[in-house]
Amino acid sequence: MNLDFSDDQKFLQDEAKKFFDKEGGLSNARAVMDNSLEGDEKLWRKIIELGWTGIRIPEAYEGLGLGHLELCVVAEELGRSLAPVPFSSSVYFFTEALIKFGNEEIKSDLLPKLVSGEVVGTYGIAEDTHQATESNLSVTVTSENITGVKIAVPDAGVASHMILVVKSKSGADLRLVNLEDSSVTITPQKNLDTSRAFFKVEFKDTPSKLLGESGEGWTHIQHLLDQAAVLFAFEQVGGSQAALDMAKAYSMERFAFGRQIGSYQAIKHKLADMYIALTLAKSNCYYGAWALSSESAELPLAAATARVSATKAFQLCSKENIQTHGGNGFTWEYDCHLFYKRSKVLSVLLGSEASWKEKLVSNLEKTNTLAKG
Amino acid sequence: MDFNDTPEQAKFRAKCREWLEANAELKENKSGGHSDSTLEDHLKVAKAWQQKKYEAGWAMLHWPKEYGGIEASPIERIIWGQEEAKFNVPGGIFEIGLGMCGPVMMQYATEEQKDRYLAPMAEGKEIWCQLFSEPAAGSDVAGLRSKAERDGDDWIINGQKVWTSGAHYSDYGILVVRHDPDVAKHKGLTFFFVDMKSPGITVKPIKQITGQAGTGAGFNEVYFDDVRIPDSQRLGEIGDGWKVAITTLMNERLAVGDAKGSDIEEALILSKTKDDAGEAMIKNDSVREKLADWFCEANGLKYTKFRTISALSKGEAPGPEASITKIVSANKLQEIGNFGIDSGDMAGMLIDENDGVSSFQGAWLGAPGLRIAGGTDEILRNVIAERVLGLPQDPRADKGIAFKDIPTKA
Numbered sequence A: 001m002n003l004d005f006s007d008d009q010k011f012l013q014d015e016a017k018k019f020f021d022k023e024g025g026l027s028n029a030r031a032v033m034d035n036s037l038e039g040d041e042k043l044w045r046k047i048i049e050l051g052w053t054g055i056r057i058p059e060a061y062e063g064l065g066l067g068h069l070e071l072c073v074v075a076e077e078l079g080r081s082l083a084p085v086p087f088s089s090s091v092y093f094f095t096e097a098l099i100k101f102g103n104e105e106i107k108s109d110l111l112p113k114l115v116s117g118e119v120v121g122t123y124g125i126a127e128d129t130h131q132a133t134e135s136n137l138s139v140t141v142t143s144e145n146i147t148g149v150k151i152a153v154p155d156a157g158v159a160s161h162m163i164l165v166v167k168s169k170s171g172a173d174l175r176l177v178n179l180e181d182s183s184v185t186i187t188p189q190k191n192l193d194t195s196r197a198f199f200k201v202e203f204k205d206t207p208s209k210l211l212g213e214s215g216e217g218w219t220h221i222q223h224l225l226d227q228a229a230v231l232f233a234f235e236q237v238g239g240s241q242a243a244l245d246m247a248k249a250y251s252m253e254r255f256a257f258g259r260q261i262g263s264y265q266a267i268k269h270k271l272a273d274m275y276i277a278l279t280l281a282k283s284n285c286y287y288g289a290w291a292l293s294s295e296s297a298e299l300p301l302a303a304a305t306a307r308v309s310a311t312k313a314f315q316l317c318s319k320e321n322i323q324t325h326g327g328n329g330f331t332w333e334y335d336c337h338l339f340y341k342r343s344k345v346l347s348v349l350l351g352s353e354a355s356w357k358e359k360l361v362s363n364l365e366k367t368n369t370l371a372k373g
Numbered sequence B: 001m002d003f004n005d006t007p008e009q010a011k012f013r014a015k016c017r018e019w020l021e022a023n024a025e026l027k028e029n030k031s032g033g034h035s036d037s038t039l040e041d042h043l044k045v046a047k048a049w050q051q052k053k054y055e056a057g058w059a060m061l062h063w064p065k066e067y068g069g070i071e072a073s074p075i076e077r078i079i080w081g082q083e084e085a086k087f088n089v090p091g092g093i094f095e096i097g098l099g100m101c102g103p104v105m106m107q108y109a110t111e112e113q114k115d116r117y118l119a120p121m122a123e124g125k126e127i128w129c130q131l132f133s134e135p136a137a138g139s140d141v142a143g144l145r146s147k148a149e150r151d152g153d154d155w156i157i158n159g160q161k162v163w164t165s166g167a168h169y170s171d172y173g174i175l176v177v178r179h180d181p182d183v184a185k186h187k188g189l190t191f192f193f194v195d196m197k198s199p200g201i202t203v204k205p206i207k208q209i210t211g212q213a214g215t216g217a218g219f220n221e222v223y224f225d226d227v228r229i230p231d232s233q234r235l236g237e238i239g240d241g242w243k244v245a246i247t248t249l250m251n252e253r254l255a256v257g258d259a260k261g262s263d264i265e266e267a268l269i270l271s272k273t274k275d276d277a278g279e280a281m282i283k284n285d286s287v288r289e290k291l292a293d294w295f296c297e298a299n300g301l302k303y304t305k306f307r308t309i310s311a312l313s314k315g316e317a318p319g320p321e322a323s324i325t326k327i328v329s330a331n332k333l334q335e336i337g338n339f340g341i342d343s344g345d346m347a348g349m350l351i352d353e354n355d356g357v358s359s360f361q362g363a364w365l366g367a368p369g370l371r372i373a374g375g376t377d378e379i380l381r382n383v384i385a386e387r388v389l390g391l392p393q394d395p396r397a398d399k400g401i402a403f404k405d406i407p408t409k410a
């Protein structure tokens, strides 16, 4: 039994933690918010220099050729520091899509450029405020060209390329487009967490390339979503831990009625509940990491479990961190709202909690026995 | 990251498995809720199984050879536990003795006492209980009032213990009492072990909310009237009772982990097979949501345990993550029991009519006890807050004053 990261992976995590701390920790997310930016370009450049955009890219394409577990530990640290960079869009989705579904021509063209930072990718699924399904897609591909509108696309302002799921003759396709094409119009959309940027992306006869099998686009995107769910769950766990740490520090330092507020049970038990939710989420993430890295058939169940559990934990920790801070928690000056907002965005970014619970249970329905712990 | 045994672990697991297969039956059906066997039968079966294990070295496998163990490592102990859990074997009645009394005897008893008591304990010939809680001292167990007075080479004990699991079938017990009410609460305690057949001890089974008294899982009032205990049965120094008790309570937390009984698997099977207005229950959205939540908890606990095992397997000290186990599992058990009963709809309360529901009824009736025994939910939250997160202790009204001056009433 070895449900743990290796020493090398732990070392990488430690380096990532030190890196984000050194680069300013939460102040980067705050600066993006305060200055209405689309991301922290300097931080992103440094991440590229560290080679992390190429963690999963094979050495033949100039990447580091490492596994998903290395990505998991970096994700946790990105989550802890709320790093305002297009890492998740470009690495968890776009790069993974090319590795898994790209043909040789696409891979040899784009993978090295993802490593060097010349290419940044993102993804598009949502088209309106209803849950996207294979049958309600309206963005359409006809003879390789795409027309229609995707919304809530993260990082499209800085991305050069995008993968998207579209309606095709044979059902749904997963397709690759160059966002720099003149037929593409990108408009910023206001959102709750202004440390991250979202966009409306309109296509008019935009040239595209097929990824994977035509007609299999929906299955492909589900697989990418499952993978990303595990990685985002690590971000959520990192964020939960940071929010709990912040609540803990404040509860030791703030006095009320002549006592540290952390000596009141209402606060102690609140923090204990945060710890419980975080611990369950973390253990579920380890299960997800195992399923992801071993390409297990259990990935859909493991991903949904990690996601639901981590979504709960981050939402609990971030809202109760505000509560623990009292009036200060409601000010712009204190960092509590950064976690609160990020937790909400992460909780819907891959689809609602309800939709993931549904995935979880429909996977349980298919299994006959559960192994006991 | 993998779930595989090392070659040595796999070899050890195969050895456990081979012995279990030769001596017990694999579990097919999950344990039912209401057991009809009498206490006497239950004890007989449990003792026979314990003896069998003892003879083969499995009873207390981590113990030294001289007391019947095989000096197994923590990870081997876990592997044995995992394998034994797959078989239909009696359990329960030795947990307190082996989990708590054994370790404290091992640490504090004399060599002669260890030679005399440990092997019969491991063998299941002698059953032990834990005499800590009192009517006025449960969570605040250091507030106990039972008295010990020195009389030559003996101590005379007077007072009352309560909720003592298994006292009605136990041969020995570990006991904390107050030898000095004039010093601060934690300083006036002394620890003993006692023969439950000593003159002056009266055990009265308590009827539990299940309606039963004197069952295998039952607890008792235990009265001490001028009970004589030789000073040689003192464990630790006079006045060190709290220190010794804490060692025991630490072991208790390891002994009472997962709440046993209906879990996500049973809930899932029930919701797939049981009909709800013409459709399987699992088609109901509110059922689906509950299943998702319980799966996240059950799975989270399972992999929390795996993380602990992984650390032990590498010879590292596990993190504090296991501290969440009892709170999460006892509350989940209560909810799942509740859900199982609801599946019978208007007739869910009926006991004999509900096929497949009796184990849920048992879970629902037993769960409140699990949320209290071995540290209440609230005390465990305090433990997490103070020991894991490092938050301050609650302010206390009993600090720095003699025990006899501590307020007890409004």
Ligand SMILES: Cc1cc2nc3c(=O)[nH]c(=O)nc-3n(C[C@H](O)[C@H](O)[C@H](O)COP(=O)(O)OP(=O)(O)OC[C@H]3O[C@@H](n4cnc5c(N)ncnc54)[C@H](O)[C@@H]3O)c2cc1C
Pocket: A265, B096, B129, B130, B131, B132, B133, B135, B136, B137, B138, B139, B140, B162, B163, B164, B165, B166, B219, B368, B369, B370, B372, B373, B374, B375, B376, B377, B378, B379, B382, B394
């Ligand atoms: C099934 C079962 C088996 C048991 N077996 C044994 C046994 O074998 N041996 C033995 O010695 N004892 C045993 N006990 C007793 C058990 O240890 C105590 O019941 C338990 O510690 C709680 O103590 P209490 O009953 O005095 O409740 P109290 O301590 O009076 O608690 C009442 C309520 O107040 C809360 N409370 C108390 N203190 C605090 C605090 N500081 N902060 C917040 N809330 C607080 C509790 O959480 C609880 O909700 C058993 C109990 C049960 C239910």
